[in-house]
Structures are given as structure tokens and as C-alpha cells.
Amino acid sequence: MSLDKDQVQHIAMLARLKVADEDIAEACDKLSRIVDFVDQLSQADTSGVVPMAHPLDQTQRLRPDAVTEANDRDNVQQNAAHVADGMYLVPKVIE
Amino acid sequence: MSISDKPIYDQTMAELSKGLAAGDFSSVELTMALLDRIEEKDGALNAVLTVTRDEALAAAAAADAARASGDAGPLAGLPILHKDIFCTRGVRTSCGSKMLDNFIPPYDATVVERLAAAGAVMLGKTNMDEFAMGSSNETSFYGDVMNPWDLERSPGGSSGGSSASVAARFAPVATGTDTGGSIRQPAALTGTVGIKPTYGRVSRYGMIAFASSLDQAGVIARSVEDAALVLGAMAGFDERDSTSIDQPVPDYVAELDTPLDGVRVGIVRQHFDAGLDAGTGDQVRAALKTLEDRGATLVDVDLPNLDQSVPTYYVVAPAECSSNLSRFDGIRFGYRAENPEDLLDLYCRTRGEGFGAEVKRRILTGTYVLSAGYYDAYYLKAQQVRQLIADDFRKVFADVDVIAGPTAPTPAFKLGEKTDDPVTMYLNDIYTIGANLAGLPAMSVPCGFAEDLPVGLHLVAPHFAEGALMAVGHQYQLETDWHTRCSEDYR
Numbered sequence: 265m266s267l268d269k270d271q272v273q274h275i276a277m278l279a280r281l282k283v284a285d286e287d288i289a290e291a292c293d294k295l296s297r298i299v300d301f302v303d304q305l306s307q308a309d310t311s312g313v314v315p316m317a318h319p320l321d322q323t324q325r326l327r328p329d330a331v332t333e334a335n336d337r338d339n340v341q342q343n344a345a346h347v348a349d350g351m352y353l354v355p356k357v358i359e
Numbered sequence: 360m361s362i363s364d365k366p367i368y369d370q371t372m373a374e375l376s377k378g379l380a381a382g383d384f385s386s387v388e389l390t391m392a393l394l395d396r397i398e399e400k401d402g403a404l405n406a407v408l409t410v411t412r413d414e415a416l417a418a419a420a421a422a423d424a425a426r427a428s429g430d431a432g433p434l435a436g437l438p439i440l441h442k443d444i445f446c447t448r449g450v451r452t453s454c455g456s457k458m459l460d461n462f463i464p465p466y467d468a469t470v471v472e473r474l475a476a477a478g479a480v481m482l483g484k485t486n487m488d489e490f491a492m493g494s495s496n497e498t499s500f501y502g503d504v505m506n507p508w509d510l511e512r513s514p515g516g517s518s519g520g521s522s523a524s525v526a527a528r529f530a531p532v533a534t535g536t537d538t539g540g541s542i543r544q545p546a547a548l549t550g551t552v553g554i555k556p557t558y559g560r561v562s563r564y565g566m567i568a569f570a571s572s573l574d575q576a577g578v579i580a581r582s583v584e585d586a587a588l589v590l591g592a593m594a595g596f597d598e599r600d601s602t603s604i605d606q607p608v609p610d611y612v613a614e615l616d617t618p619l620d621g622v623r624v625g626i627v628r629q630h631f632d633a634g635l636d637a638g639t640g641d642q643v644r645a646a647l648k649t650l651e652d653r654g655a656t657l658v659d660v661d662l663p664n665l666d667q668s669v670p671t672y673y674v675v676a677p678a679e680c681s682s683n684l685s686r687f688d689g690i691r692f693g694y695r696a697e698n699p700e701d702l703l704d705l706y707c708r709t710r711g712e713g714f715g716a717e718v719k720r721r722i723l724t725g726t727y728v729l730s731a732g733y734y735d736a737y738y739l740k741a742q743q744v745r746q747l748i749a750d751d752f753r754k755v756f757a758d759v760d761v762i763a764g765p766t767a768p769t770p771a772f773k774l775g776e777k778t779d780d781p782v783t784m785y786l787n788d789i790y791t792i793g794a795n796l797a798g799l800p801a802m803s804v805p806c807g808f809a810e811d812l813p814v815g816l817h818l819v820a821p822h823f824a825e826g827a828l829m830a831v832g833h834q835y836q837l838e839t840d841w842h843t844r845c846s847e848d849y850r
Binding site: 267272275276277278279280281282283284287291294295297298299301302303304305306308310313314315316317318319320322324325326327336339340342343344345346352354355356357 | 461462463465557558559572573598601602604664666667669670671673674681685688689690691692693695699700701702703704705706707708710711712714716719720722723724726727728730736737739740741742743744745746747749780781782785796797798822
């Protein structure tokens with residue numbers, strides 16, 4: 265099946281990804297090829313098959329909710345573009 | 360003069376270890392020689408993104424001192440390169456992306472930490488496909504990596520910088536990661552050994568995530584013996600990775616001596632169908648004959664859902680990728696778009712400008728297959744087919760010890776040859792993807808040449824049978840010398 269421009273724009277918005285106008289045609293073409301390709305999954309008979317949740321049939325291990333590492337804020341925040349007083353800065357979200 | 364006649368850069372870790380122990384050379388001398396070699400020769404390959412000269416020389420001096428005082432670790436003073444997907448404290452970790460061009464991790468990945476604790480000396484960080492998404496190393500923000508066997512060809516991907524570095528004798532071993540074949544396919548295309556262990560065997564802590572149910576760290580080396588040596592130091596339980604498996608790590612090097620007598624090797628007929636290059640098929644068949652001559656029994660086996668493995672992967676992996684890569688929002692780390700209108704614009708433009716074309720395609724594919732109305736038809740269906748594929752392997756391993764076949768359908772292809780159609784590129788992984796979907800350990804071992812380009816023999820084993828898997832590879836290498844071959848220009 266092929267995806268049209270509106271569908272690709274909708275998916276891009278869900279993914280919070282700006283696709284430039286000049287790239288939309290190519291994105292439609294390549295995504296359609298990928299979706300066409302994975303569509304062959306529909307031919308597999310999976311009636312009664314339990315979807316795989318983990319390759320080794322394990323369940324996620326949990327740990328006690330305890331502090332295990334010291335606060336390394338200054339070091340960690342060196343990777344952020346905009347910080348002030350130990351906080352991350354973002355564009356204003358509340359008027 | 361060293362014990363080995365080979366130049367220092369051509370020696371395996373096992374050989375270098377003897378030279379260090381005998382005092383033929385120091386780790387500082389060895390490290391210096393390889394750093395100089397990278398500087399001199401990497402211009403043509405673009406395999407190494409960051410050379411950590413000062414840190415390497417300091418680590419080498421520490422290893423020499425430890426050896427002198429008698430408390431050297433198992434890898435003391437031995438050089439290694441890390442794929443730029445592993446976080447290294449204080450050393451830029453880009454994951455091949457503009458998004459992380461300025462990212463300096465405040466911590467080490469467990470793999471990096473364990474190898475350093477064993478005494479290994481990190482020489483630098485290797486180039487890779489962006490966020491490990493690619494099979495040719497052409498999606499890297501830092502440019503293509505060239506194959507040392509032919510500079511017009513790809514070294515494979517996503518661990519293409521690691522495979523090219525080991526093939527070019529920049530280091531005896533480099534780390535890699537494998538989500539659909541990203542260690543084994545580059546190993547095959549460069550004439551090196553590549554092993555992806557069982558899912559959960561090696562900690563993923565500090566390894567930048569692509570598809571968390573498939574990702575696994577491993578090793579690219581020139582000999583299976585070196586792979587066993589390094590994997591033994593990397594593997595094992597880590598409480599910081601919630602999917603790490605708590606099982607003791609056997610002595611992989613000791614297991615290498617297990618003979619091939621009585622080993623049952625499964626051959627999948629579909630692996631030799633029309634999609635396989637004829638010259639590649641000839642070399643792989645000759646390798647199977649060698650295993651048989653050394654005492655193995657070849658058995659025909661069937662993986663009926665093999666054809667569904669690539670489509671299954673290209674639903675599951677993008678779905679997990681779209682989820683994992685949502686963390687890149689321009690706020691806490693990484694690239695951030697300039698002058699955003701509002702928060703939404705900041706997110707959308709940061710991600711639109713920071714990610715390359717293939718990563719965006721996978722995020723969009725993943726978002727699509729997880730979106731309302733499509734989840735059951737794609738994601739849920741793929742997880743069901745994944746179960747069928749794992750069942751196929753389970754049945755086969757009731758009868759055989761390993762499965763053997765080709766690693767990749769063709770030898771190294773030309774750069775630019777497969778970039779127009781994403782699906783053509785995806786089909787490169789047809790023989791390797793099954794092991795990721797089923798969480799199985801698998802390895803590629805050099806087994807000859809087709810049109811002067813290396814060919815890889817692919818071996819897959821049951822969960823946690825890395826030792827048996829590497830024993831088959833090692834026994835094969837005792838009989839052959841393909842793994843010692845080196846491109847003329849890098850001898």
C-alpha cells in the first residue's frame with residue numbers, strides 16, 4: 265500500500281519530526297516501499313500464536329526503589345544547550 | 360626483536376600478550392605504534408572518529424606498571440577500539456549522528472568499564488552508521504567508511520568503522536553492536552571475525568539504544584581466540600541493565616579446544632537459493648566440507664519462516680527505535696535547533712535537523728506500525744511471526760549443535776550501489792537477522808574470497824552456547840588461514 269503526503273505528515277507530527285517540504289515526496293516513496301515490503305507478514309498463519317514478549321521468555325527484573333548513585337547534576341548538565349540555576353531551559357509553555 | 364616474526368600491528372591479542380609478558384616490547388611502545396599507524400593510514404578509510412592518544416598512552420603506562428608489579432589484568436596493555444555507540448566518560452560519543460556531535464558522556468558503558476578494568480587500552484572510537492541503522496556505514500554523519508580490501512566498496516555496517524579498523528590492522532580487536540547483523544555482516548565483508556553473543560549476555564548499560572529487544576554488544580577480531588579472550592572479559596551479569604542475564608560466564612578460551620568430532624552442523628537449504636552470489640556459495644560450501652573433514656556431521660535442516668525474518672525485523676526494530684529515540688528532544692543533551700517558536704517547534708526542528716535520512720525513515724516507519732489502526736496488523740503480527748521464527752530455531756537445535764551458512768548474500772558491494780532503495784539494503788541482513796529475533800549467539804568467520812573480496816561463514820548456536828560456537832570457529836581456523844590474510848595496502 266502506498267502512503268500519501270497527508271499520512272506522512274500525520275506520522276511525522278506523531279513522531280515530533282519536521283520533514284522539510286522538499287523531502288516529503290521522497291519520504292512518501294521510500295516509506296511506501298518499506299510498508300509494501302513488510303506487508304508480506306499478512307501471509308503468515310499466526311492463528312493461536314502468542315506474540316513474543318522477550319527472546320528468552322524472561323520477565324523484566326525489578327530493583328528496590330533506593331538511591332544508588334550520587335547526584336551528578338553539574339556534570340550531567342554540561343551536555344545541555346540551555347541551563348540556568350541547575351534547571352533546563354525550554355521555550356515558555358505557560359502564558 | 361619479538362617472538363613473532365609478524366610486524367607488531369599484524370599480531371593478534373594472544374600473540375601480543377606473549378610479547379608483553381616476555382618483555383619484547385612495552386604497552387606504551389605497542390600503543391604508540393598503533394596510534395601512529397591510525398594517524399598515517401586512516402585518512403583513506405575514515406574508520407576512526409576519535410583518537411584518544413593521551414588517554415591511551417596513560418592507560419598503557421599504567422598497564423606496564425601493573426605488569427612490572429605483578430598484578431596485571433587478563434588484557435593488560437592490549438589495544439582495543441570502541442564503536443562510537445559505547446559511552447566513554449569524558450570522550451565525545453556521537454553514535455555517528457549530528458544529534459550527538461557534541462555529547463560527552465558523564466559515565467562509561469559497562470563494556471568500556473569492564474575492558475578497562477581488565478587492562479585493555481582504548482585507542483579511540485570507531486565510525487558507524489547513524490544510531491547503528493544501516494548495513495553499509497553510509498548513513499554516518501561523519502561520512503562513509505571505506506573497505507581496506509577495495510576503497511570503492513563498503514566495509515558493511517553498522518559496525519563498519521570497527522570492521523575496517525581490524526582489517527586494516529589498526530587494532531587487533533574492536534567492539535561492535537549487532538541488532539540485525541551489524542557485527543557479523545561487516546566482519547564478513549572485511550575478512551574479520553565477528554561475534555554477537557546471546558541476548559542479555561553482555562550488558563547494554565551505556566550502549567546507546569536502537570532496538571532494545573534485539574541489541575547486543577560483541578566483538579570484531581582477526582582470530583576466534585581473540586574474540587573468546589575479549590568476550591570473556593565483557594560478558595556477565597550487570598544489575599544496571601534490566602535485561603542482563605544472571606548466568607556464570609564460562610572460560611571461553613578453554614572451550615576452544617573442543618574438537619569437531621561428532622559436532623552436528625545444520626545446513627539450511629534456503630540459504631543457498633537464488634539470492635546467494637555464486638562465488639560466495641562456493642566458498643561457504645568449501646568451508647562446510649572442511650568442517651566435515653575435521654569430524655563434524657552435516658545435517659539438512661529447515662527454517663520454514665526464514666523469508667519472513669526481514670519483514671518481521673523491519674517492523675519490530677523501527678517500532679523500538681521510534682520509542683527509544685524519542686529521548687532526543689534538544690533539551691537535556693545533544694543538538695538543539697536555534698530560535699524555536701515554541702516547545703513543539705523546538706522538538707520537531709531539533710529532530711528534523713539532528714537526525715539523518717535513514718534514522719528519520721525508521722522513526723517514521725516505527726511510528727506508523729505502532730499508530731492507532733495499524734498496531735495489530737503490523738506490530739502485533741510481527742511479534743507473532745517472531746515467535747514462529749524462534750520456534751523454528753528451537754526445533755532445529757533439538758537435532759544439531761550449530762547452524763552454518765553464508766553471512767551475507769554477496770561480498771562487499773560498492774559504496775552508493777544500494778542507497779536508492781531501502782529494501783534492497785535491508786535484504787543484506789537476510790541470513791543474520793534470525794539470530795537477533797530469536798536472541799541466539801552467532802558469529803561470522805572468514806572462509807575465503809570471491810572475486811578477491813572476503814567471504815564469511817555464518818554460525819549460529821543455541822542460547823548461551825557461545826563457547827561451543829567459538830570452538831567450531833576456532834577449530835576451523837586451525838585448519839585454514841583465511842583470517843590471517845591482509846589487504847596488500849595494509850600489510
